[in-house]
Amino acid sequence: MALLEVKDLKVRVEEREILHGLTLTVNEGEVHAIMGPNGSGKSTLSHVIAGKPGYEVTDGQILFRGEDLLEMDPDERAAKGVFLAFQYPVEIPGVATMTFLRTALNAQRKARGESEYSTPDFLKKVREVSKSLNIPQDMLKRGVNVGFSGGEKKRNEVLQMALFEPSLCILDEMDSGLDIDALRIAADGVNALRSPKRAMVVITHYQRLLNYIVPDFVHVMSRGRVVKSGGKDLALELEASGYTQFEDAA
Amino acid sequence: MNVALAKTGSSRAVSDLFASAEGRLPGSPAISAARRQAFETYERLGLPHRRIEEWKYTDLRALVGEVLPLATSPDATALSKAADAVKAHAIAGACRLVLADGVFAADLSDVKAIAPGVSVKTLRETLEKDAGDILETASTDAVISLNAAMATDGVVLEIADGVQLSAPVQIIHVATAASASAFTRSQVRIGKGVRATIIESFVAAGAQAYQVNDAVIVSIGDNADVAHIRLMDDAADAVNITSHFVTVGANTKLNFFNMTTGGAVSRLQGLITLAGEGSELAINGVNLLKKTEHGDLTLVVDHAVPSCTSREIFRAVIDDRAHSVFQGRIIVRPDAQKTDGKMMTRALLLSDEAEADNKPELEIFADDVSCGHGATAGALDDTLLFYLRARGLPEKDAQALLIQAFVGEAIEQIADDDLRAHVVGVAERWLERRS
Numbered sequence: 001m002a003l004l005e006v007k008d009l010k011v012r013v014e015e016r017e018i019l020h021g022l023t024l025t026v027n028e029g030e031v032h033a034i035m036g037p038n039g040s041g042k043s044t045l046s047h048v049i050a051g052k053p054g055y056e057v058t059d060g061q062i063l064f065r066g067e068d069l070l071e072m073d074p075d076e077r078a079a080k081g082v083f084l085a086f087q088y089p090v091e092i093p094g095v096a097t098m099t100f101l102r103t104a105l106n107a108q109r110k111a112r113g114e115s116e117y118s119t120p121d122f123l124k125k126v127r128e129v130s131k132s133l134n135i136p137q138d139m140l141k142r143g144v145n146v147g148f149s150g151g152e153k154k155r156n157e158v159l160q161m162a163l164f165e166p167s168l169c170i171l172d173e174m175d176s177g178l179d180i181d182a183l184r185i186a187a188d189g190v191n192a193l194r195s196p197k198r199a200m201v202v203i204t205h206y207q208r209l210l211n212y213i214v215p216d217f218v219h220v221m222s223r224g225r226v227v228k229s230g231g232k233d234l235a236l237e238l239e240a241s242g243y244t245q246f247e248d249a250a
Numbered sequence: 251m252n253v254a255l256a257k258t259g260s261s262r263a264v265s266d267l268f269a270s271a272e273g274r275l276p277g278s279p280a281i282s283a284a285r286r287q288a289f290e291t292y293e294r295l296g297l298p299h300r301r302i303e304e305w306k307y308t309d310l311r312a313l314v315g316e317v318l319p320l321a322t323s324p325d326a327t328a329l330s331k332a333a334d335a336v337k338a339h340a341i342a343g344a345c346r347l348v349l350a351d352g353v354f355a356a357d358l359s360d361v362k363a364i365a366p367g368v369s370v371k372t373l374r375e376t377l378e379k380d381a382g383d384i385l386e387t388a389s390t391d392a393v394i395s396l397n398a399a400m401a402t403d404g405v406v407l408e409i410a411d412g413v414q415l416s417a418p419v420q421i422i423h424v425a426t427a428a429s430a431s432a433f434t435r436s437q438v439r440i441g442k443g444v445r446a447t448i449i450e451s452f453v454a455a456g457a458q459a460y461q462v463n464d465a466v467i468v469s470i471g472d473n474a475d476v477a478h479i480r481l482m483d484d485a486a487d488a489v490n491i492t493s494h495f496v497t498v499g500a501n502t503k504l505n506f507f508n509m510t511t512g513g514a515v516s517r518l519q520g521l522i523t524l525a526g527e528g529s530e531l532a533i534n535g536v537n538l539l540k541k542t543e544h545g546d547l548t549l550v551v552d553h554a555v556p557s558c559t560s561r562e563i564f565r566a567v568i569d570d571r572a573h574s575v576f577q578g579r580i581i582v583r584p585d586a587q588k589t590d591g592k593m594m595t596r597a598l599l600l601s602d603e604a605e606a607d608n609k610p611e612l613e614i615f616a617d618d619v620s621c622g623h624g625a626t627a628g629a630l631d632d633t634l635l636f637y638l639r640a641r642g643l644p645e646k647d648a649q650a651l652l653i654q655a656f657v658g659e660a661i662e663q664i665a666d667d668d669l670r671a672h673v674v675g676v677a678e679r680w681l682e683r684r685s
Contacts, residue, residue, distance in 0.1 A: 050640050053632070078642035090637045094655025100641075103651060108642035143655075160641065 001066050003028050003199050004049070004168055009060035011041075011048055018044045020224040021060065028167070029196040033210055033235060034203045036221035037243040042203045043087065045221075046172045050084035051077050064168070078104075079111035083166035085157040087173040092144035097156070100144045101126060105163055129162045133189045151182030158189035169193070170201045175209040187212030207239040222246040263316065264293055268399060271320040275402060277377040284385055289399035295392035304391070304519075307575040307607045308546040313515045314489050318461050320400060321351040321430035328426040328455075333358055335424050335455035339483070341672055344420035344449060351425060352402045352432030367413035373404035373435055384437055387467065387495055391519075394493050397465045400433035404464075407448075411441035411471065418447035418477075418669070423462065425454045425488065431461040442471035442499070447666065448478045454485035454512075462490040472499040472526055478506045479669060481676055484513040486541070491517050500526025500555075507664055509536040509673060510545045511680045517546035517575075524551070524558040524586075531560040534660040538680045539572035539604075546575035553586040556616075562593040565660045567653050568604035569684060578623065579611040586616050593623040598630065598656050600649070650681045 004026040011019040018041045026032055036042050048055050049062060051074035062069040069077060092100065106116040117125070130140065133155050145153050154174060161169055171190065175183055190213055194200070202213055210218075210232065218234040219226045220243070227246045228234065268289045275285060297314065298305035324332060332350040336358050340346055347370060348358040354372040364370055376384060384406070385398045405421055425432065440446060452462060462484070470476055484490050490513050498504050510516050524531060537545040551560045566574035580591040597606035610623035630652050638648035657677055664670040 052636050052640075073645070074636065074639035075642050075644050075648075078640055084640050086637065086640075090634050092634055092637070092652070092655065094658040095651055100638075100651070103647070104638070104641040104643055107644065107647060111642065111644075164642070 002026065002063075003065060004201075005061070005063040006045070006049075007061045007063070009045075009048070009062065010058045011044055012056040012058055013044070013054065017058070018224055019048070022221075022225055024219065024226060026168070026199045026201060028199055030217065031194065031200045031202065031213065031215045033215035033218045034201060034221055035205070035207070035218060035235060035238060036246075038205065040221040041224040042221055043172055046084055046170045046201070046203055049170060050074060050082060075107065076111065078164070078166075079108045081167035083161055083164060083169045085154075085161060085169065085171045085174060087176055089145050089153040089157055091146045091148075093146050095144050097140045097142060097144050098126070101140075101160065101163060104160070108164060125163065130159055132192070133159050133162070134185060135159055149182075150177040151179070151185065154178060154182065154186045155189065158186055158193075161193055162189070167197060168199050168201070170203065172203050173205065174202070175204055175206060183209065184212060207235045210235045220246050264296075267317055267319060271400060274320065275400065276374040281377050281385065285399045288385070288395045291395040292392050292399060295395070298392050304548065304577070307577070307609070308515070308517050308544065310393075310491075310515070313544055314461070317396065318429055318431045320402070321427040321432050321460070323353050324350045324355070324426055329355060329358065331426050331455040332424040335453050336422050339422060339451050339453045341418060341420050341449055342668065344418040347405050347407075347419065347421045349403060349405070349421065349423045349432075349434055351427045351430070352434050354403045354405065365413070365415055365417070367410040368415070368419070369408040371406040373401060373406055373437075376406045384435065384467070387465070389493070389495075391493065393463060393491050394465060397433055397435055397463050397493065400431075400463070401435035401465070402433055404434045404436035406437045408439045409441055409444050409446055412443045413441065413446070414444070415446040418449050420449040420451060423450070423452045423464065425457040425460040425462065425485065427460060428457045429459050431463065433463045435465045436467070438466065438468045440468070440470040440474055440476055442473055444471065444474045444476070446474075446476050447669070448476070449669070450480045452482045452484050452490055454488060458485050459487045460485065460489075462488065462492070464490070464492040466492070466494050468494065468496040470496070470498050470502055470504060472501055474499065474502040476502070476504050477665065477669075478504065479664065479673070480508040480518070481673070482508065482510040482513060482516055482518070483676060484516065486512055486543070487514045489513065489515045492519070494518065494520035494522070496520065496522040498522065498524050498526065498529050498531065501528040502526065503530045505532045505663065505665065507534045507660070507673070508547060509538070509676065510547070511538045511676055513543060513545070515544045517548065519548040521550045521552065524553050524560070525555060527555050527557045529558045531558065532663055533560070533562040534663045535564040535576075536657045536660050536677070537566040537568070537574045538657070538677060539566070539574055540569040540684060541572060542570070543572045544575075545572070546577075548575070548577040550579045550581065551591065552581045552583070553589040553591060554583050556586050557588040558586070559590040560592070563660045563663065564593075564595040565657045566595070566597040566606055567600065567657060568597060568606055569600040571601070571603045573605040573607070575607045577609040577611075579613065580621055580623075582614040582616050582619050582621065584615040587618045589616060589619040589621065591619070591621040595625045596656070597627040598653065599627060600630070653681060654678070
């Protein structure tokens, strides 16, 4: 059984259809890149998989290990193992990062019927993971993402990914707003999480990110559909020729 | 004719309130005369209503209707219920002074644990011996006149100059009598250079539909450092109207905090006068309201002298059809140059029918001052909620975390770690009751 099956998905925002019948299959252990010009529907796809309100699915299905994802609340999806790394992680003043991480991890574990982490066990786990991602301890005491640089916000997303151990990671424009050094640190963090049990969907406008996170498959989206799929070389091809050809094809 | 009959009936009920209680109200003949006069003032004015400017948003005639008869003194059963409630709401390590149904309960109080330099008397004994001016205030408010007429008991607390209290003093008001009123009046005199924490808690011991009318007169000397924390955690259908008169000396720090987490109708009205130069006043308030609760915080900060600062942070979380009122007035007298007064109030509306009224007023008569106020009202941020839910938090938990963060800014101003944790706990219990 595939980990994620998106079948002929049609999505509207207000009165406008954004996805016009999108199909995508992702198996465990695979890394898929989704590329495409602005407005092609890449971020919409990531939001609909994660369950963001405001999108109306008019047709099609999203199955996660065969279960209907669209019937689940966002928190149920998270507990099942779906993780969306946000393009713009939000700042939450007044909620300490540590409190947030423990509350979220324990909520997921509780939903799965697992025992909640004790504070010492949790602290130990966070210290290990944050050290490997070069996240200073004082950052964890601050409000969630409050006063974080762009790079720190993305590393905080990767930290959560490492803590929550999801089986599907969707990285929405992880490269936006990052310089090369920040991108490398975040990408190294993501690469360390690649595993035969975990799949990733990397959404990006630019080929650059895929030099660091090398995908198994590349899909090109244009105007709400996947218009071409191929191996990692397709990304290089796009870098040379641009998206214009696909806009005509769509 | 019906109208005339109704009027006669209602005014008889009002005079009965005093007539039936008078025999139980402590005080010398002079005090009794003062009480009768105060009651006549109340009778003439009646309960405050919306056409009285200060009560525009809290119309007691519409919200409360009538004042319930004076509660009988608590018997052994009532006191044992009160003891359980006191245990549940006691702050660890604090010296407790308990008023049950408006009567000082010596057996439930830590009278023996009172620190040296601190004197505790009851209002009752004070009125019976040397009353002084304890029933007098400058106010012309009807509920305060009613309080002067009907006050049965209270705490008269004096902290001598230079006393450094390591443990807080907690005054706990417990209601055990349903459908009855408690009238209390307390006086707190804090000397020069004192360091102290005063906590007031209003709780119910199973009682419902009771009414509280409390007045507190506080004076704080120079160079003192005082935290005054109030927790209004009344039964859901209770009424609590409290009036505060606070005078602050020079170079003193006063950190005042109020949180309302219950009560069908509650109002804290306070007049805080900065009467000595160089003092710092912090006022922080939280209203957590649900169902049809009505919570009102009305504060006047009077900068009577130069070079004082006042900081007010107020947060209201309003669910269902509840109604939160904040009226904050800052007065800067002509001589009060170099005054620095700021007031910020934010309301979080959790339902379409929730209501918040904010009325900031600045009355500035000096020219070299820095004063300002701000107010916002809005719903929980959907973007933040989705982020938390995408991380696995169920909707109510995500809301609770954001609400805690929202009120946190006011609660964080409580300096003492244990006390702050206690207040956070009270707020958390409100959030749990909500879900």
